[in-house]
Every structure is written in C-alpha cells, then in structure tokens.
Amino acid sequence: MTMPPVPALQTLEDPQEFVARHIGIGADDEAHMLSVVGAASRAALIAEIVPPGVARRKPMQLPPAVGEAQALAELQQLAARNQQLKSFIGQGYYGTHTPGVILRNVLENPGWYTAYTPYQAEISQGRLEALINFQTLVCDMTALPIANASLLDEATAAAEAMALALRVGESASRSLVIDPGVHPQTIEVIRTRARPMGIEVVLPASAVAWQQALEGDYFAALAQYPATDGSLRDLSGDAQQVHAREAAFIVATDLLALTLLKPPGECGADIVVGSSQRLGMPMGAGGPHAAFIACRDEFKRALPGRIVGVSRDALGQPAYRLALQTREQHIRREKATSNICTAQVLPAVIASMYAVYHGPRGLERIALRVARYAAILAQGLQQLGQHVAGNDSFDTLLLHTGKATAALAARAVCMGVNLRRFSEEALAIALDETTTRADIERLWQIFALPGQEQPDFAALAAGSALRIPDHLRRSSAFLTHPVFNSHHAETAMLRYIRALSDKDLALDRSMIPLGSCTMKLNATSEMIPVTWPAFAQIHPFAPPEQLAGYQLLDAQLRAWLCEATGYAGISLQPNAGSQGEYAGLLAIQAYHAACGQAQRDICLIPSSAHGTNPASAQMAGLEVVVTACDAQGNVDLEDLARKCQQYSERLSCVMITYPSTHGVFESRVQELCALVHRHGGRVYVDGANMNALVGIAAPGEFGGDVSHLNLHKTFCIPHGGGGPGVGPVCVVEDLVPFLPGHTSTGLFSGVGAVSAAPLGNAAVLPISWMYMRMMGAEGLRRASETAILSANYISCRLQPYYPTLYANPAAPGRRARVGHECILDLRGFKASCGVSAEDVAKRLIDYGLHAPTLSFPVANTLMVEPTESEPLAEIERFIEAMISIREEIRQIEAGAVSRNDNLLKNAPHTAAALLAEDWPHGYAREQAAFPQPGQRPSKYWPPVARIDNVYGDRYLHCSCIPMT
Structure with a gap:
C-alpha cells in the first residue's frame, strides 16, 4: 500500500x-x-x-x-519586564485577594464577560441582580438611599459628582472647593472637567485654609474620607458649613474603611463617590475598576450613568431592569446628564460577589485586620524613632522623613517594597487585605537603623488599639439583606453565581447581532493574560521603571x-x-x-x-x-x-x-x-x-x-x-x-x-x-x-x-x-397589525436569540450587525427566526390571530406560564415555547415575562428586593 x-x-x-x-x-x-x-x-x-x-x-x-x-x-x-514589588502606595489602589470561586466563575467566565449591556432586561436578569446587589452594597456602606450601577473610576466619578452638584444645587456660584486631602489624580481629572464647564476649582493648601474656604462662595465642596494621607476627621461640621452656603457636600470614600467608620451619609454628605477596586478586583496598573456614586433621593433623576431598578413582569412577578432610560444620553443628546455610555459592569459584578461571598462580618474582619496591622506598624515605627503623623487612621500612615525620604524610598525598593513618595519630606504607607505579619516586619527593617533592635510584633499586637477614634466608629448595620448572609460557603457561592449566569443570554450561547455595538468573539487566548500577576498586580503609580x-x-x-x-x-x-x-x-x-x-x-x-x-x-x-x-x-x-x-x-x-x-x-x-x-x-x-x-x-x-x-x-x-x-x-x-x-x-x-x-x-x-x-x-x-x-x-x-x-x-x-x-x-407593522419592533425583539427571546439594536437610529426598526466571528449556521438561525416571525406577523395581519393576544405581544414566554394549568391564549403552548425545529435540547428559558417599564420608572426602587 x-x-x-x-x-x-x-x-x-x-x-x-x-x-x-x-x-x-x-x-x-x-x-x-x-x-x-x-x-x-x-x-x-x-x-x-x-x-x-x-x-x-x-x-x-x-x-x-x-x-x-x-x-x-x-x-x-x-x-x-514589569517588576512586581509589594505595593504600599495606596492612593486609591490596593492589593486584594480575588476569591478563586469569583475569579474562575465570573472574571474568567465568558458567560459573564461576553454579555452586552442589559437593554433587553428579560435576558439579563442575572447580571441585573448582581448589579442591584452592587447598588445595595454602595447604599448600605455610604448610608445614602440611591446609587447607580457603577462609573468609570473614582476620579471621573468625582467629576460627575461635581457636574451633578452644579445641576441640582441652589447656589449661583461656579466655584468648587476641594479639600487638600483629596487624592491628587482626582483633583487632576476634576480640573480637566471643570475648565470647559467654566468652573473655578479652589484648592486650599492646608486644613486651616480649607476651613476658611468653606466660609466663602461655592456650589459644592469635596472632601476625602479617609484622606489621601490616611488621616481621619469627623466631616459633620464641614457638612453643616457647606449646607449653610446652600451648596452640596461631596465625599470621596473607601468602601472597606466604611465597615468600621461612620458612613458619610450620617455625616451629612449629599453625594458620595469612590472605587470598589479593593473588593476583589486586581490593581491592573489602574483598571478596570468599578467606581460608584450615591446621592440623596431628590437627586436621583439627575444622577449620571445607569440605575438598575425593580419593576414587575407581565405575570406580576418582581423583575429587574435599567431604570429611567429616557434620561440616557442616547436619547437626550446634548441635554444628557452625562456622556457616559460604557460603565464598569463586570468589575461591579465582581465587587458585589465579593460582598456576597464575605458578607458583612467577613468584610468587617478584613477591615479590622488591616486596621490592626496599621496600628501595630505605627507603634513599631514610633519605637524605631520615626515621626508618624497624627493619631487617627484606618490603613494609611504618613511619616515625616525629612532629608532621608529619598534614601528610604530607594532602600524600600531594594527590599522589594514600594512606598508612596508623598512629598519631598514625607512617605506614606498604605496597608491592605494582602498585608501579612512578614510585611510589617519588613517595613520595620526598612526604617530601622543599623544594629537597631526590631520591635516585638507579638507584644505590640497584644497591646495596640485601633487608630480609629470612638466617635468615628460605625454603629449602624450594613448588608443586612439575606443575599449578603447566605452564600459564604464556596459550594453555595458557586451555585449562586451559576444560578445568575443561567438567567442571562450572552455570546457564549447565542449570536448578539447588535448594530453599532459589534459583539464579536473575545478569544480565550486573548483573555488569558488579563489575570497574569505580572499584569494584574501592578500599581498604576509605581515607579515608571517597574x-x-x-x-x-x-x-x-x-x-x-x-x-x-x-x-x-x-x-x-x-x-x-x-x-x-x-x-x-x-x-x-x-x-x-x-x-x-x-x-x-x-x-x-x-x-x-x-x-x-x-x-x-x-x-x-x-x-x-x-x-x-x-x-x-x-x-x-x-x-x-x-x-x-x-x-x-x-x-x-x-x-x-x-x-x-x-x-x-x-x-x-x-x-x-x-x-x-x-x-x-x-x-x-x-x-x-x-x-x-x-x-x-x-x-x-x-x-x-x-x-x-x-x-x-x-x-x-x-x-x-x-x-x-x-x-x-x-x-x-x-x-x-x-x-x-x-x-x-x-x-x-x-x-x-x-x-x-x-x-x-x-x-x-x-x-x-x-x-x-x-x-x-x-x-x-x-x-x-x-x-x-x-x-x-x-x-x-x-x-x-x-x-x-x-x-x-x-x-x-x-x-x-x-x-x-x-x-x-418594521415600521409598517404598527399600522397593519399593531406589532412593534419591540414585540419582535421580545419574540426573538423565545427563539433563543438576542435582539438586534432596537429603534436606533430610526424608531421601530432593528439594526443588525452580525460581525465576522459568527458562523453561517448561526447567521442562518437568526435569518430563519426572522422569517418565521414574519409569518407570525402575517397571521395577525390576516386576522387569523388576535391583534392583542398573540405570540409576539405575549413574548417572551416563561416556563412558569407555559406550565400553568390555565392557558388563556389562542395559540398552542408548543408554538410559544419551541418556534424553531431542534430547540428542545438547548432551549433558553427566559426567567421573567415581559417587564413593565412604566411601572418601574413610576415606582423607582434600586436596591435588593425585601425578602418576605
């Protein structure tokens, strides 16, 4: 042969x-x-x-x-080529442990990362629930009633808060006062945003100058809590001064710190912003991380970004959706509250899952360990003769190091550690969830003189008190909803994540033919490097050579x-x-x-x-x-x-x-x-x-x-x-x-x-x-x-x-x-049989398909973009579904089916509706459930029926549904 x-x-x-x-x-x-x-x-x-x-x-x-x-x-x-030194820089970016169950099943899972913005709410209930958890987390931690479903980063969130305060405020001033304790990158982004808006940024040089500035004329004031140097102070008096000027009080804060600190809402803050990065999301040289913004209830209709709200579906069951969509920038154009289109949904989901997994006690335990380590570190440094500024802090210490600053920073790098060069004569050290006893001892070694005896960790641990004063300790409860108190075992968490992802229709299940949104393959080999430590564990403000x-x-x-x-x-x-x-x-x-x-x-x-x-x-x-x-x-x-x-x-x-x-x-x-x-x-x-x-x-x-x-x-x-x-x-x-x-x-x-x-x-x-x-x-x-x-x-x-x-x-x-x-x-169908493009979009769900872009740029149309990554078989599946739906429309046009009770008006059809004893419709259950041959083995079942958008906007509720 x-x-x-x-x-x-x-x-x-x-x-x-x-x-x-x-x-x-x-x-x-x-x-x-x-x-x-x-x-x-x-x-x-x-x-x-x-x-x-x-x-x-x-x-x-x-x-x-x-x-x-x-x-x-x-x-x-x-x-x-990146250098992975242990980071103690802080400044809004911290080391964190992403729980393995979240890393593998959310961050690295195409069921979560290939999904589109949840404009089709019926097929997005899983991520919408995760986002409502995120909003609840933010509301609980800040003690404010309304939060959105994430913004881009803390600095842009602060800039959005500035614009929000200008829109809703009663002051005629166009000046914003910023506390010198605000993170420098936040100040820089605000200055960029303020310039074209004609806003004057007032930046006092000291705490005394800040108090003097609060006696002036401004529409809003911004403070950081804890401050960028780690210091803590009660903001209640500042809030009273700001409100006396009919101005808005904005506070940038840290969610982990708020497990221990009196929340800004209880101090009188009107708007609170920050980043959720340290809740399970790697630093990644700066992002992506989910920022947040929370505010008083009366500001909700001017709040930028997206809000997830609770509505009800056609069967009367609770259902989630994006709320107040008519104020989105796509519709309001130059009158929009913001230009933000993409948020940070996946990082927000990770933060919310981190809170669900750890729960209130777990988060508090992590924060207490960080705060205890900070107190022990401070005492040890003082024993070594270092000047630790102030007595109050959560995780960050400021050291007045004088002429030794550069040498100490260089010595730290040689020992595998990055400290923050706070000024020419000061260093800052920020601790986080990843800090260990060995890290504390290594930090002491950096500051110890030759031959100087190291502090006794065990002795200091036995006698150290938190550097958080009693009047700033949190007394109010947080994360009391059952979702934050039910999934702490990994088995339970794994199943919760799976249950949510099963509700959604993402690119791993179906073509998403969204015109102008280009939902194409995100290849696994492209995604693998995202979680490599050499990329993920880098601080954005590490020395450039690193x-x-x-x-x-x-x-x-x-x-x-x-x-x-x-x-x-x-x-x-x-x-x-x-x-x-x-x-x-x-x-x-x-x-x-x-x-x-x-x-x-x-x-x-x-x-x-x-x-x-x-x-x-x-x-x-x-x-x-x-x-x-x-x-x-x-x-x-x-x-x-x-x-x-x-x-x-x-x-x-x-x-x-x-x-x-x-x-x-x-x-x-x-x-x-x-x-x-x-x-x-x-x-x-x-x-x-x-x-x-x-x-x-x-x-x-x-x-x-x-x-x-x-x-x-x-x-x-x-x-x-x-x-x-x-x-x-x-x-x-x-x-x-x-x-x-x-x-x-x-x-x-x-x-x-x-x-x-x-x-x-x-x-x-x-x-x-x-x-x-x-x-x-x-x-x-x-x-x-x-x-x-x-x-x-x-x-x-x-x-x-x-x-x-x-x-x-x-x-x-x-x-x-x-x-x-x-x-x-599809515009002619409205007159011929009362069918709208939205009806077709909802009926596509019964076919197991995501709808194309609905009514943009022309009302009552569908804009279809298949992308190059879809095989012909999937394109044909979409085409055959659209042809089949056209025949269903023809039946309505011919009068063979009711204009008000038909496959399109009642779509999508849930398993619960199809299995109900009563079936009041003039078409077969089989026709509703399985409109295409071969659907049975891989049928996608929508978790909710069609959602009532008007009801959701009329009765806005944007936190976890109370358990009855």
Whole structure:
C-alpha cells in the first residue's frame, strides 16, 4: 500500500491559524454567501461598497500574524519586564485577594464577560441582580438611599459628582472647593472637567485654609474620607458649613474603611463617590475598576450613568431592569446628564460577589485586620524613632522623613517594597487585605537603623488599639439583606453565581447581532493574560521603571492602532468610548486656543449621530448645532455647507460617524472633510463603526483629524455586560501635543488627565494586543470584509420580508449594498397589525436569540450587525427566526390571530406560564415555547415575562428586593 506524501513543512506551520478560528465564515460558506449577494469575490463586493477615494492608499504595516502559542509567549516576555514589588502606595489602589470561586466563575467566565449591556432586561436578569446587589452594597456602606450601577473610576466619578452638584444645587456660584486631602489624580481629572464647564476649582493648601474656604462662595465642596494621607476627621461640621452656603457636600470614600467608620451619609454628605477596586478586583496598573456614586433621593433623576431598578413582569412577578432610560444620553443628546455610555459592569459584578461571598462580618474582619496591622506598624515605627503623623487612621500612615525620604524610598525598593513618595519630606504607607505579619516586619527593617533592635510584633499586637477614634466608629448595620448572609460557603457561592449566569443570554450561547455595538468573539487566548500577576498586580503609580512591560505594550499597541487608523498619535488613557470622544474634542479646543482661535465653539453634528456625540460636545464647552440628513440617511452636504458658512468664524468641528450611523459608506465624505477644513474647523470621525474600516479605509487618510476607537468593540475587549471599555483617542500630527497627559508621568498637556490612571484601563490592553498580533494586517482586513459580507447576506436574505433602510442605490444589475450592519424596517407593522419592533425583539427571546439594536437610529426598526466571528449556521438561525416571525406577523395581519393576544405581544414566554394549568391564549403552548425545529435540547428559558417599564420608572426602587 502506497503511503500518501508527507506535506511540506511550510503547510504545517500556518501563522494564519488563529485568523481562521476568529472568522466564523469558511471558504465554502463564503462562496455561497457571495453568490446570494451577487458578488464575484470579497474584493469585488468591497469595491462596490467603499467609495474609491475612501479606500486605503497603502496597506497596514503590522508584524506578520502568529499563532496563539507564539503570541502568548511574546506577551509573557513583555509582562516579564514589569517588576512586581509589594505595593504600599495606596492612593486609591490596593492589593486584594480575588476569591478563586469569583475569579474562575465570573472574571474568567465568558458567560459573564461576553454579555452586552442589559437593554433587553428579560435576558439579563442575572447580571441585573448582581448589579442591584452592587447598588445595595454602595447604599448600605455610604448610608445614602440611591446609587447607580457603577462609573468609570473614582476620579471621573468625582467629576460627575461635581457636574451633578452644579445641576441640582441652589447656589449661583461656579466655584468648587476641594479639600487638600483629596487624592491628587482626582483633583487632576476634576480640573480637566471643570475648565470647559467654566468652573473655578479652589484648592486650599492646608486644613486651616480649607476651613476658611468653606466660609466663602461655592456650589459644592469635596472632601476625602479617609484622606489621601490616611488621616481621619469627623466631616459633620464641614457638612453643616457647606449646607449653610446652600451648596452640596461631596465625599470621596473607601468602601472597606466604611465597615468600621461612620458612613458619610450620617455625616451629612449629599453625594458620595469612590472605587470598589479593593473588593476583589486586581490593581491592573489602574483598571478596570468599578467606581460608584450615591446621592440623596431628590437627586436621583439627575444622577449620571445607569440605575438598575425593580419593576414587575407581565405575570406580576418582581423583575429587574435599567431604570429611567429616557434620561440616557442616547436619547437626550446634548441635554444628557452625562456622556457616559460604557460603565464598569463586570468589575461591579465582581465587587458585589465579593460582598456576597464575605458578607458583612467577613468584610468587617478584613477591615479590622488591616486596621490592626496599621496600628501595630505605627507603634513599631514610633519605637524605631520615626515621626508618624497624627493619631487617627484606618490603613494609611504618613511619616515625616525629612532629608532621608529619598534614601528610604530607594532602600524600600531594594527590599522589594514600594512606598508612596508623598512629598519631598514625607512617605506614606498604605496597608491592605494582602498585608501579612512578614510585611510589617519588613517595613520595620526598612526604617530601622543599623544594629537597631526590631520591635516585638507579638507584644505590640497584644497591646495596640485601633487608630480609629470612638466617635468615628460605625454603629449602624450594613448588608443586612439575606443575599449578603447566605452564600459564604464556596459550594453555595458557586451555585449562586451559576444560578445568575443561567438567567442571562450572552455570546457564549447565542449570536448578539447588535448594530453599532459589534459583539464579536473575545478569544480565550486573548483573555488569558488579563489575570497574569505580572499584569494584574501592578500599581498604576509605581515607579515608571517597574512598568516597563506595560509601557512597551502601550507603545506597540499605539503604533499598530496608528497603522489601522492612519493617524499620527494615539492615547490609550480614556477608559471608555465616551471619554475618548471627550478627550478628542478637548484636543481640538486646545489646538484652537493655541492658535489664537478660542472663539471657535460651534460643533456641527448630523441628526443621525450617536447620542454620546452631542453629550460629549456640551461637556467640552461646545455649542451643538444639528445638521440635516438626506432621504438616504447621508449627511446633507448642502445644509452642512450653509451651517459652515453661517458659523465660519466660530466653527470648531463637525462630528460624523463613518460608515454612517445608518450603516452605509457615504460617498462624499472627503468632500465633507475638505469643506469643514476650508472654514477652519476640524473633523471628528466617530470610531464606533471601525469594524467596517480596519484594513479597508483609514479616517486619518480620508480627511479625519480626530477619532476615538472602541477597543471593547472592534479590537475584541469584551463588553462585560456593559463595561469595561477602552476608548483611545487618535489624532493627526498637529493635534498630537494636545493628547491627554498625566502629571504623575510628567506628560502633562494643555488638555490634562481624563482618567485617574495614566494608562487608563491598562489591564485589558493585552486583549487587543493579542488580537492584533494574531490577526496581522491581512487577517484584520479579512475580518472587516467578512463583517461587511455577512451584513449584506442578511440584508439580501431578509429583503422579501423586511426591507433594508438606507442601502446604497445599486448599479444596474446589482443589489443594493450596506456596510457592516443593516437596518430592517418594521415600521409598517404598527399600522397593519399593531406589532412593534419591540414585540419582535421580545419574540426573538423565545427563539433563543438576542435582539438586534432596537429603534436606533430610526424608531421601530432593528439594526443588525452580525460581525465576522459568527458562523453561517448561526447567521442562518437568526435569518430563519426572522422569517418565521414574519409569518407570525402575517397571521395577525390576516386576522387569523388576535391583534392583542398573540405570540409576539405575549413574548417572551416563561416556563412558569407555559406550565400553568390555565392557558388563556389562542395559540398552542408548543408554538410559544419551541418556534424553531431542534430547540428542545438547548432551549433558553427566559426567567421573567415581559417587564413593565412604566411601572418601574413610576415606582423607582434600586436596591435588593425585601425578602418576605
């Protein structure tokens, strides 16, 4: 028998192996799809869709693609450049132990990290319950009645609190007073935010000056509790002074400390902010971490971000949903309370699970151990002759070290320890959950003189008292709800996490075809490095030489993204797309000011734009002027020209999305850019739809001046149920000096810092690095082309059932084309049978599918984006479901089924409703439960029926449901 020839070695070493795993469409499937859409090849299809002048002039210069194993090995070499010293820096970032049951089953579990923002509440009950636990945690710890479901970081939360106080306050002043004890990164971000809002930041230099400032005129005051130097003081008197000025009192705090300290709400705080990082989330060189904001009840309708509320479903059962959605920035545009779109859901879930797992007594025990260690450390240092400032603290000690400061800090590094250089003559030491007795003894060794006897740990432990005065000790109960007192055994916790994840529909179960939101594969090999200690256990303000690996990763990723976008410079600091937008507009404004054109304050925005665009513009101090779109959804260039002429002297910029929000490549985008430039304005190209551009077109080449990217979309950082995100801001050459800076790195710019940490959400950057390293230039282009092919395939297949809006007019003999997403028109069904797009979205749940984007950018439509990572079988499953639903609609139109009692109006159908003895509907249970063949083995059962949104807003309740 003749053996087959051994394949050539080069055919066995396929560097493109990962590309084939990421892209769900194989060669045979691609050929079939091309035949359906009527194109000879992917290249021919792209040539029909992308205007010739927009197509890339040169290919991306990226390293050749490598396989998963090699990419991981290269990234390990980068990670090894970071130095993992024991951190005692504090300043809002602390070592923490992520319980293994949470690490493995939440942080590393695609059932949690691949979920989308819970806009379809019926299929999001698990993460919504976790978020309501987070809100309850924050409310209990701060002693305030309302909290949201997380913000981006403590510094931006404080900036949002400033804006909230200005909105709701009664004072006519535009001054904010900040206590000198506030963390420096918080002050820096607030200054950035305050400048375009016309807010004066008053920063007293001492405690005495703070008290004097409180006697002045201001709309709000901000204090830190405990202070950045670790000191404690009763804030009740400050609150009284602030309220006497009809101003709001804002307090930044620490959730772990509040297990022992009198909560800010009991001290008179109106708004409380902070970070939940030390509740189980690694430092990760700065993020992602879930910040929080809590406030008085009367502020709730002005509170930024998302609030999870309790409503009821069609069966009368309690159900969770996002509350007050009509005030979200997508709807209110420039009148929005904030531009925040991505929150920090996954880190908030981890913090809430940490609280559930440890419970109130467990959290108190952790805090007491930290506080006891701090007291023992202080006594030992005093025995060694060190000057420990003050008598009151929770976890942080300030040492007046005089001329020995630099030498002691250097000695600490040599002994594997980072201390905080508080000033030229002072060091600070912050303890945390990971502190051990050996750490305390090592700290004593750092400060001991040669031959000096070490303090006796056991003796000090036996006699030391907490450094928390009795009048500041917490007396009120917290976390009394059963959920925080029932799951302390790992078995119970494991089952609780599983029970919640089973309620949700994430990418590990189903295609999530959300137009404009790009829910694509988050490959396991991309996710693995996130929890490597060399990335996870790094303090953001460690000495720069200890972050060499992060710095190189940052530099490489920025270089690759410049290749992808055609821009000259990029900052990865913005920790959400909305923050990238904001930073880009600040850069434009700073440029105009530097050119002596500070009067340029008009931002032109098409009516079809994402809601974050006008919200970001108003935050940047710009006046928004809306421009028209034509009947095909394109920017109306004639109207834009009139507006450019009208506001020529004041024109700052125009904000567009490309491909457009309507999902098409507008043919006159270069003409648009040239028009704006002639009037002295700059062009902001929103990168929300970048998944259609990578390798095909580059905004920096076709006329854009600024773009933000969504690494949590195009570049594979997972959505995490609504966050974390990274929103890099990309600019042309003359705007590079105006990218965000950070004083801690010496890279301060005219714009300032937009995030608390210099590298933003640094811990998730390895995900995008892995993606780009494994895809290479060819793979990235193929991904964009495949996404466009998949969207056109869906549009063609569904054309007989649901017309596609705004498709580019076809050339003779060709089909109409869309970009990477298509808008299915359902508007006629309202008149023909009373069915809305929302009804279709809810019915898709019965088919085990997540709905596309609902009613955006056009009411009563579905915007579908399949992404390149979905296989044809799943795309067909969605198509067949939509065709089946069209037949269900036809039955209503024909009068065969009631307009008020039908499969769509009653969707989704729960198991409880289907098993009930009474079945009052005019259709079969089987038809409701199993509308598609083959559903039985893997049926997704929605945990609740359709939720009553109006009831939830009328009776807002945003904490754990009382147990009866």
